[in-house]
Amino acid sequence: MPSNPSWTWRKLLQSRDWCRGWFTVNIGNGSSTFLWYDYWLPEGKRFIDMHTLRTLTATGLPWNARVSSIINEGHWNFPMHITGLHASWQSIVFHPKPQLEDHCVWKGNSTGNFSIRSAWDLLRDKRPLNNIHLLLWFKGHIPRQSFILWLAGLGRLRTMDRLHSAEIIRNRTCILCGLHTETHAHLFFECPTSKTVWRTVNARANIYWPCCTWPNILQWGSANYYRKDDITHLIARFLLSATVYLLWFEHNKRIFNNQYLTATNIAEEVFQQVRTQLTTMQFSGAIPTAICNI
Structure with missing residues (x-):
């Protein structure tokens, strides 16, 4: 904090205004x-x-x-x-x-006693609780996959609708299905191609994810698959990050390299990456049969 006395007094006078009535x-x-x-x-x-x-x-x-x-x-x-x-x-x-x-x-504390913490809780802007970090950073996570999932959660990937809004391209059609406007919500997982991949991955691994919009999927996942030592929770997070990453990877390959994989092949790549990651980790309990067979 600056040692200038006038700065200190100015801040004290400003604090007097917001604490009136408290x-x-x-x-x-x-x-x-x-x-x-x-x-x-x-x-x-x-x-x-x-x-x-x-x-x-x-x-x-x-x-x-x-x-x-x-x-x-x-x-x-x-x-x-x-x-x-x-x-x-x-x-x-x-x-x-x-x-x-x-x-x-x-009045900012139930005890009636002033504390810096209670004053900070009153001053700061409160936002809805977001626990998406539980899906991003966990034991054994793959950094590049978590990074892409983080960008997708923020809506910051360069999808066709964003490129069109920035006047970089004219076409907004999804590169995976060629039918609808490509947005984050469409790409994860409303697009027929990505929806097939997502359903195949979860059905084969016997992992439940609800059928809902992209932001709600992330909120639901962070609220239901958050346990550190639960193998099913860990696999669910692996599958999500790997699916999002490989769908985005396929998206870019089709644009820049003109290379195409089917939904079945993309799903198989997801399984292969999850298998590879599991073999490098140690678990205290038994891995469910459905997970062993993916």
Whole structure:
């Protein structure tokens, strides 16, 4: 952090704005809490936000009055001659505690105590929880396959629709099926060719994946195939990353080398890569029969 004092004070002043209302006061004897300007009313409200200063000073109490100025012998002594304040007075259903000091409560934490962590949770932008990393980085993963799967999950592969939008090419037709516009959702796995590969791979390995859109497949997979030491979970992740990688590899071979494989041959390459990877790994438990036969 910079040692410039002016920078530090500027940041402190900025932090004062966002934390307004998050610190409330539990009234004891009221001697340390400003009556009009502090957040001590029910629901963390304060008088100055609900009434004009003209209305408040009409009570005869100064702008810097403390809550103790409306406490008399341990009981509330509200100035009732200003009708516009009646609703606010009536909202105060708790009683002062003359034997105790006022103390602040931090609303950002269930304990009422301030912490940097709770303040950070309030400040940061929250996004939906995404556990796709569980499908990408796991024991024995193949880096190049995980990298392609990561790009596909972000929608960053150079599919035909993206190249067309960038005005690099005119044709948006899927290179695998030649029937539909090529998008990430189409390529994984709505395209007839990729769908055949995906179904063949899962049927042969006896691994279940639901029939849903590409983003939902990733979300479902990260929520259901996440265990580190479960061989079935590990194989499911291998099959996903290998299938995505080899479909993308086939996509590029058809474009740049004019070489074509059938869906059956692509599926066989997936099996071969998974077999090769399994032979290099050690497992504490038995591998399921369906997996051994892929």
